[in-house]
Amino acid sequence: MSPAFVLEVQTSREEEELVESHEYHDGVKHLCERGLAKVPRKYILPALERPFMSKKDGATNLKLPVIDLAKLQGPDRVHTLKSLSKACEEYGFFQLINHGIASESVLNMFQAARKFFELPFEERSKYMSKDQSAPVRYGTSFNQNKDSVFCWRDFLKLSCHPLSDVLPNWPSSPAELRQAVVNYSKETKSLYLMLVKAVLESLGVVEKAENADENDSCDHLKEFEDGSQLIVANFYPSCPEPDLTLGMPPHSDYGFLTLLLPDEEVKGLQIQHEGRWVTVEPIPNSFVVNVGDHLEIFSNGRYSSVLHRVLVNPFKSRMSIASFREFYWIHGVSRTQEQELPGV
Numbered sequence: 001m002s003p004a005f006v007l008e009v010q011t012s013r014e015e016e017e018l019v020e021s022h023e024y025h026d027g028v029k030h031l032c033e034r035g036l037a038k039v040p041r042k043y044i045l046p047a048l049e050r051p052f053m054s055k056k057d058g059a060t061n062l063k064l065p066v067i068d069l070a071k072l073q074g075p076d077r078v079h080t081l082k083s084l085s086k087a088c089e090e091y092g093f094f095q096l097i098n099h100g101i102a103s104e105s106v107l108n109m110f111q112a113a114r115k116f117f118e119l120p121f122e123e124r125s126k127y128m129s130k131d132q133s134a135p136v137r138y139g140t141s142f143n144q145n146k147d148s149v150f151c152w153r154d155f156l157k158l159s160c161h162p163l164s165d166v167l168p169n170w171p172s173s174p175a176e177l178r179q180a181v182v183n184y185s186k187e188t189k190s191l192y193l194m195l196v197k198a199v200l201e202s203l204g205v206v207e208k209a210e211n212a213d214e215n216d217s218c219d220h221l222k223e224f225e226d227g228s229q230l231i232v233a234n235f236y237p238s239c240p241e242p243d244l245t246l247g248m249p250p251h252s253d254y255g256f257l258t259l260l261l262p263d264e265e266v267k268g269l270q271i272q273h274e275g276r277w278v279t280v281e282p283i284p285n286s287f288v289v290n291v292g293d294h295l296e297i298f299s300n301g302r303y304s305s306v307l308h309r310v311l312v313n314p315f316k317s318r319m320s321i322a323s324f325r326e327f328y329w330i331h332g333v334s335r336t337q338e339q340e341l342p343g344v
């Protein structure tokens with residue numbers, strides 16, 4: 001028996017054991033910790049769905065339109081709202097600079113999440129749950145109950161509403177995690193409201209601040225003040241064969257707007273733009289903001305909830321923090337119900 005053949009037989013036995021033991025449900029990081037030279041079959045996409053199938057895909061990096069929150073809140077508001085509108089129509093994405101969130105909050109959030117993923121597997125696994133509605137969920141892939149091919153991603157999902165109820169369920173280790181998430185979630189909530197107000201104004205749903213009848217304008221916004229918030233820390237370990245798999249498959253986000261803090265050092269987010277996949281160049285100290293399905297529907301299709309996906313790489317792990325908000329009054333609306341929604 002040639003050595004290559006022996007290796008082949010061993011590999012397929014390991015593969016079988018992996019599938020039989022359902023060990024891939026324990027997460028990619030856990031698999032990688034045992035040392036992997038190849039991507040196990042469970043993570044290998046069919047040839048046509050792999051990331052570098054077309055020559056034009058990923059060949060260019062994309063600088064997203066930049067929206068300056070300081071300008072949005074100042075005398076340049078009208079002009080900035082036009083840029084916001086154009087970005088939401090043409091890209092479904094923009095980068096938000098001068099967002100006003102203390103860099104310390106962002107740093108603490110990243111550090112706490114990173115420390116969580118560095119905990120021993122036994123500690124992390126306490127928070128594993130297949131229940132999609134659990135207030136705390138450590139898990140893997142995109143939808144691990146349904147995915148036939150798994151993605152190269154582990155995550156920690158923390159539901160933040162109502163804070164006093166959910167907080168005792170959040171991981172107690174690392175010690176600084178709870179405080180870091182509370183601070184970050186409070187800060188992003190007010191940022192979120194500023195952005196929602198700008199988006200509504202750009203769509204003509206609420207009037208410009210100076211013309212608006214205060215109460216009328218506030219009524220619309222009140223509907224946006226309540227709602228659930230979900231913070232998701234994504235962890236993408238480095239991958240020995242990044243052309244065979246994806247960190248996240250092509251998807252659009254479900255909610256109204258997503259605020260994403262991408263890893264500043266490691267690229268990976270790609271968006272579908274003008275018929276091809278382009279890699280987003282993150283700008284330091286900024287958020288990547290994208291239109292979700294609810295906003296696409298709310299705007300009657302004027303703003304696009306654009307498909308995006310995540311590449312992995314052989315050199316470095318990657319982390320991102322996404323925050324999603326949903327509003328109860330729009331809950332249950334899906335793309336297929338678009339026609340039933342009243343116009344805006």
Ligand code: OGA
Nearest residue numbers: 234253262269310320322
């Ligand atoms: C998401 C997402 C992108 C990233 O969490 O929905 O698209 O860069 N994340 O991690």
Ligand code: NI
Nearest residue numbers: 251252253308
């Ligand atoms: Ni997404």
